[in-house]
Every structure is written in structure tokens, then in C-alpha cells.
Amino acid sequence: MTDQTPFGTARGLLSAHGADLLRGDDGAVITSVETYALAVPLKRPIADATAALAHWTVPVVEIRTADGRVGTGISGIHCAPELLSDVITSYYADALLDTSSEDILGTWKRLYWLPTHWMGRAGVIHMALAMVDIALWDLAAQRAGMPLWRLLGGTPDSVEAYNTDGGWLNLTDADLVRDLTSLIDRGWSRVKIKVGRPDWREDARRARAVRRAIGDDVTLMCDANQRWDLSTANKIMPAFEEVAMDWVEEPFHADDLQAHARLQASTRLDVAAGESIYSYHQFASFVAADAIRVVQADVTRVGGVTEWLQIASHAASRGLRLAPHAGDMMQVHQHLVGTVLSEVPPLVEFIPWTQEAFVERSVVREGLMERPQSPGASTAIDPSARARWQIPGVGGTRTV
Template sequence: MVRDLSALADQGWQRLKVKIGKPDWREDAKQRWDLSTANRMLPVLAEAGMDWFEEPVHADDVPAHRRLQAAAPFDIAAGESLYTYHAFANFIAADALRVIQVDVTRVGGVTEWLQTAQHAAANGLRVVPHAGDMMQVHQHLAGTFLSESAPLLEFIPWTQDAFTHRSVIRNGYAIRPQNPGASTTIATQAREKWQISGLGATTAQQ
């Protein structure tokens, strides 16, 4: 992991996200800690220069996120496990998050994504879309709302083989594609490689 992250930094990436999820707090966490454990880790993470702390407690726990955000010297992030505008609005109203990771494939599509992103931006929060299964569409949406900071996108390089129109990253910046559509067309070779037998396949007519 250190080798891969170092290589990305050498390519000009300015921010790197580490996926975690082990039960031992000395290694990492992902919705695995209680509030007390998460609070004890804040000074350690602050010393490491953490930009944000994502879902250290259960994703639905608004009070725990609120208390953690109030105590943290950096931003608390969540959103990939929230599925409606109203769920995000509850977190925002409670000042429980500073990074809103709304995913267009997990809320009610583009309209609800825009409503959530605009509501978050209006409250001075960062909107950083979760890199879900169809993260390609977020590169089109990230510039549609106003915020005080430049929009950020989560990007998973090894998912690019699935798409006909791959994302282009130069010096840590996404170059917005000019092809028509949402950039989510699945490549033929990817469908042949990963499609589950019997699901989504066409059958010959007798």
C-alpha cells in the first residue's frame, strides 16, 4: 500500500485516501469504533496531518458524528451509506459532518444528488462524491454547485477498465470528458469478463 500511494504522489496526486476496515484500532477502523475510541484517536490522527476522518462510527449515528466533529481538529466525512436527501439534511442540521460524500447511484439519481450537494455547499461544507460503481458520472456533476474550495473527486484507478470512456487524470486533476453522455458506458470486454452468467445476458429466440 505504501508503494502504491507513493507512486501516486510521485505522479502529482495531492490527496490520497486509504481504505481501511480492520477491527484493531491500532491498525485502522471503518464504522467499527465507538465514540469513546474514536475520540481517543483524534490526537493521533491530527498529528499525522489527517484531512478528514471517514465514518469511524456507525454511518447512521448522527449524535456520535456530531460530538466527534465538535471535538475533532479536522473534518468528519460520511455519505456513502446515506441514501436520501433527508438523511444528509439531518446530518447537516446537526453540524455532524464537514465532508459530504453523496453518491448519485445511492441517492435518488441526479436530481437528488444536486439537491443534496447544493444544500451542503450552501452550508459551507465540502462535497466530495463517493466513488461508487458508476463514479464516472461524478466528474460531470462536481462543477455544478458553488463552494468555497475547489471540488474534489474520489477516483479508483483500477475501475477504469470497466468503461469505454476512461477518466483522464493529469497532475492530480480530472480532465472533464467531452464525449456525449455520462461516461458510464460499459466496455464490451469488461462485460464479457465480469458479467455473471445468466444475468443481463441476451438469449437467442427459438
């Protein structure tokens, strides 16, 4: 069968055409979709086991409605923001324009089942869907006149945070210890280090040095960024148990469910993953196999707020910890954590790289993140940041 639709107007048989949908409130109708991206410079170069970075790229979609509101969706990536922008402007925009921004779940299903579904149910296609979904939830919270966490039923209590911005793999042993002890001196009680060096013994040595420096009362986690095989993980795990590592994050390739399950069965430490898991179904498989005990669903990697909430509820119903990976640099996650019924205290990852890019910045005191108070999802981009850091040639605008 040959697709007769013009390029850029892909429409799935499972996706209703916008003209066939109820519009609802005329003010909530989508009138334009704009994409662009920022390259936000880091204060210092950093590296983990897979990448070295000097800036963080923030793809952005702004969805405007007839009543003049602007909903902002974001992502966070290492490179290639034009791929996300192209999916939204060339394919998703046709299914968004002249439809209701209030139909969040309906829009999610409509975009998900476009023919782009067969180009990839994860990665770029799904991350673009996440950006749109975040923008629609931002609009919903604005229209309700409240921050997103309150719209979702969350409590106003501050949320405990852990700091990832001091344990980078490119630091010398001395600098690693100095960075982490500095964080402790500033009130942080939970910190994370990167592991995954070619020789696992170096990781063991660095972990022991950190534990000696920070003492036994500070919670310590580690992240291998998928660099191990099962043999390496088994060799290093006794050292990590010795230093009371709170969790071991992404030890293996993200698709290797069996390796995660075998490691989790062999250690008293919790295995964590989620940064590179893109759907509720995949998370459900990992949970069913008892392959992870810490669920790190990232709102920018799964299908936005809508799918994140489903994953969070699933994890909570099984008594698992939820600690989202902060691809959004916690702008959205500060609203999402603590909004599902769970006996496990909420926890959010703190990485301050992009704070200057946003109108509303995160507030953390003594390791506790305060709930934002402005209506919306805290995703609106500061115009001065756009003027400084927008990447030329990336993005576009579609209007009704």
C-alpha cells in the same frame, strides 16, 4: 386492503399510470429496459475494515428510446446484483415503458412512490432508482449533444482528484508506505488510507509511518468504514490530529447521527460521511446537527443525479466540502462535481478499478481529472467488457 394487481405490476396511488402522462417528443419515448451486471476483476485483492474484494460488481440498466438512443445507468456493489436487476425489470419497467425519457423529475417521483417504497427507502430499492435516473440523464445529455457536466452548467476546468487505491487495510506497513509514496511520485498530492483495525494503536502507528514517508505537503485522509465506537474514536483522534489528517471518514455506523455530531464537536478535524447515507432528508439531518463537514453523497446510493444535485446544493449553501464517494468508480461523478455554486473547490475520488468496462474512460494527469468531452454521462459499457465479464443469469429485458 388486498392488492389485486398481478405480481410485477405494482402501481402506487401516488404514481400516475404511464397512459395518463404526456408523451412529448415521440423519439424520446422509452421502448425497452434491459438489465445485466459485470464482475470486473481487480488487479490485486484489497480489503478495508468490512470487506475483502477480488472484483467489483457493476450492475447496468440500458434504457432504449424510439429514436434509437440508449441511456446507461450503473451502480457499484460488492455482491447480489440480481437484487437491483429484479427491482428494475420486475417493478420499475412497467412504470417506464411507453413514457417519455425526458420527464426525469416526474419519473423519479413516480418510481419513488411505487409500492416498492414501503420495501425500503434506502438500499436496493433506492439504488435501483439511482440507476434509472442516471440512464435518463445520460439520454438527456446525448439528446442535447453535450457531456452531462456541460448540460448541468459546469465549467470545463479540470477537477482535483484524490487517490484511494493505495491505502488498503490488508497491506503490510511497508507495502502501505510503498504504495502511497509511489502515488506521490506519479503526481498525486491527495491520498487516503483505510483504518479500522481491531487495535486502534495499529491504525495510529500506520498513520504516523505514512505521514513520515509522504511529508507534510501531501494531503492525507482516512476511512474507518464504520468500525469504531465513540470511545475508540476519541482515543485515536489525537494521533490523527498529530499527523494533520484532512478528514476522518465514516467513523461510526452510518445511522448514528449523535456519535458523528459528538465527535465533530470534539475535534478540529473534519468528519466525513455519505457512502451509506441514501437520501437528501438524511443528509439534511446530518448537516443540521453539524455532524459532518465533508459531504460524500454517492450518485449510485442516493436517488441518482436528481437527488445528488439537491444534496450538493444544500451542502454548498452551508459552506461544506463536497467530495462524493465513488461507487460508480467516478464515471458519473466526474460530470457532477463543480456544477453547483460553491466557494469550495470541487474534489473527486479516483478509483481506477472499472476503467476498462467503459467506452469513455477517465483521464487524470498530475492529480487533475479532465472533463469528458463526449455527449452523455460516460456510462456506456464497452461491448468487449460485457462479453468478458457479464454475470450469467443476472438481468432481463422488458419491451413495449
